[in-house]
Amino acid sequence: MKIVRYQTNGSDPAFGILEDSTVYAASGDVFEGLTKGEAVGSVGDVRLLAPIVPGKVVAIGLNYLLHVKENDPTREVPTEPVVFMKPPSAIIGPGEAIELAYPENNIDYEAELVVVIGKRAKRVKKEEALDYVLGYTGGNDVSDRVQQFAGQQWIRGKGYDTYLPLGPCIETDLDVSDVKVESRLNGEVRQSDSTSGLIFDVPFLIEYISDVMTLEPGDIIMTGTPHGVGPMKEGDTIEVEIGGVGVLSNPVRNRQ
Numbered sequence: 380m381k382i383v384r385y386q387t388n389g390s391d392p393a394f395g396i397l398e399d400s401t402v403y404a405a406s407g408d409v410f411e412g413l414t415k416g417e418a419v420g421s422v423g424d425v426r427l428l429a430p431i432v433p434g435k436v437v438a439i440g441l442n443y444l445l446h447v448k449e450n451d452p453t454r455e456v457p458t459e460p461v462v463f464m465k466p467p468s469a470i471i472g473p474g475e476a477i478e479l480a481y482p483e484n485n486i487d488y489e490a491e492l493v494v495v496i497g498k499r500a501k502r503v504k505k506e507e508a509l510d511y512v513l514g515y516t517g518g519n520d521v522s523d524r525v526q527q528f529a530g531q532q533w534i535r536g537k538g539y540d541t542y543l544p545l546g547p548c549i550e551t552d553l554d555v556s557d558v559k560v561e562s563r564l565n566g567e568v569r570q571s572d573s574t575s576g577l578i579f580d581v582p583f584l585i586e587y588i589s590d591v592m593t594l595e596p597g598d599i600i601m602t603g604t605p606h607g608v609g610p611m612k613e614g615d616t617i618e619v620e621i622g623g624v625g626v627l628s629n630p631v632r633n634r635q
Contacts, residue, residue: 380396380413380543380551380552381396381397381398381548381549381550381551381624381625382394382395382396382397382405382413382425382430382514382548382549382551383395383396383397383402383428383430383434383548383549384427384428384429384430384431384472385402385419385425385426385427386426387420387424387425387426388620390396392428394409394413395419395425396413396415396561397422397548398415398482400422400423400507401418401419401420401421401422401515401553402418402419402420402421402422402424402425402523402572403415403416403417403418403419403491404417404418404419406607408456409513409560410497410498410513410596410597414619416452420456420469423554425578426472427472427473427474427546427547427548428472428543428546429470429471429472429544429546429630430495430516430545430546430547430548430549431445431516431545431549431597431599432467432470432496432597433467433470433495433597433598433599434467434572434595434597434598435464435478435592435594435595435598435599436464436466436467436469436543436598436601436635437462437464437588437592437594437598437599437600437612438463438464438465438520438598438601438603439462439579439584439600439601439602439603440454440461440462440463440533440603441454441457441461441578441603442457442460442461442577442578442579442602442603442604443572443576443577443578443603443604443606444456444576444578444596444608444615445572445576445605445606446603446604446605446607446608447578448609449606449608449628450524451474453572455616456578459577459579460579460583460584460587460588462591463532463534463537463587465520465534465537465538465542465543465601466534466538466622467539468540469537469538469539469540469541469542469543470543471541471543471544471545471546471629472528472544472545472546473544473546473629474626474628474629474630475541475543475544475609475629475633476541476601476629476630476631476632477519477521477542477544477617477629477630477635478539478540478541478632478633478634478635479542479598479611479612479613479632479633480523480564480634481523481525481526481533482612482613482633482634484490484523484525484526485523485524485525485610486521486522486523486524486563486610486611487521487524487608487609487610487611487612488519488521488569488608488609488611488617488619489520489522489562489565489604489608489619490517490518490519490560490561490562490570490604490605490619490620491517491518491519491520491560491601491602491603491604491619492515492517492518492555492558492574492581492602492621493515493516493517493518493545493559493599493600493601494512494515494555494581494584494585494599494600494602495512495513495514495516495549495597495598495599496511496512496513496585496594496595496596496597496598496599496600497511497512497514497516497596498511498513498596499508499511499591499593499594499596500594500597501589501593501594501623502584502589502590503533503585503586504586505582505583505585505586506582507580508581508583508585508586508589509581509582509585510628511539511585511589512549512581512585513549513596513597514549514550514551514552514553514625514634515549515550515553515555515558515621515623516546516547516548516549516599516621516624517545517546517547517620517621517626517627518543518545518599518601518619518620518627519543519546519617519619519627519629520537520543520601520604521537521539521542521543521544521564522536522537522542522608523537523539523542524536524614526542526578526611528547530625533610538626540541544619544627544629545599545627546627547624547625547626547627548621548624548625549610550623550624550625553623553624555574555581556575557573557574557575558570558573558620558621558622558623559571559573559620559621560573560604560605560617560618560619560620560621560622561620561621562572562607562611562617562618562619562620563617563618564611564615564616564617564618565616566577566616566618569607569608570604570605570606570607570608571605571607572606572607574602574603577602577603578603581600581602584600584602585600585625588600598627600635601616606623610635611631612631613630613632613633614632615630616628616629616630616631616633617631621632
């Protein structure tokens with residue numbers, strides 16, 4: 380099932396079910412189960428929003444081998460996950476503009492598979508970890524490299540408003556052991572890899588993170604980006620495609 384959040388003609392945000400190119404109204408609780416209702420319209424007739432509003436955004440850095448080395452050939456491969464946080468205020472949906480806060484800096488796109496937690500997870504074992512997942516979506520971990528490496532933590536360079544596009548939907552039925560993760564800048568492929576190349580896979584990440592903090596329904600885990608990251612500038616369009624999920628597309632402009 381593909382779950383979306385949408386608006387029509389300024390209505391309140393609502394969850395829906397996407398089948399082919401049609402959005403259907405949905406009743407019920409997104410974490411307990413949705414029931415498909417009447418067709419709302421084609422996906423082009425509604426405004427798609429970020430598919431979830433998380434309480435926490437937990438992100439993983441340096442989780443693909445080639446990406447570990449691409450900006451710093453001397454960097455050692457992590458022996459445990461590199462964990463940081465992004466603020467929910469950074470989230471935008473499909474079609475919304477990424478607004479570059481300091482466009483003179485090197486600001487990179489980072490295509491990522493994103494895990495959406497479906498039920499409260501505390502000290503979960505990896506063998507049971509996928510039972511706590513609602514589904515998966517796409518994300519772009521926009522990163523200002525100047526700000527990121529100016530201090531001892533990464534949140535400033537990755538936490539600006541609009542620096543976390545999410546979408547276009549949550550796919551609840553996906554085997555993430557081998558899923559394509561791709562980015563395209565103005566139509567040209569820049570990143571293309573598979574989740575089979577993750578250093579720390581999804582079940583391990585859920586076990587690791589839930590030992591530190593309780594994950595609540597709707598929280599998300601960004602699983603890391605493949606090699607090929609690069610800068611964006613005003614006027615660009617960046618697409619993130621996750622196999623089986625869909626394409627997340629966002630224009631880029633300078634912050635006003």
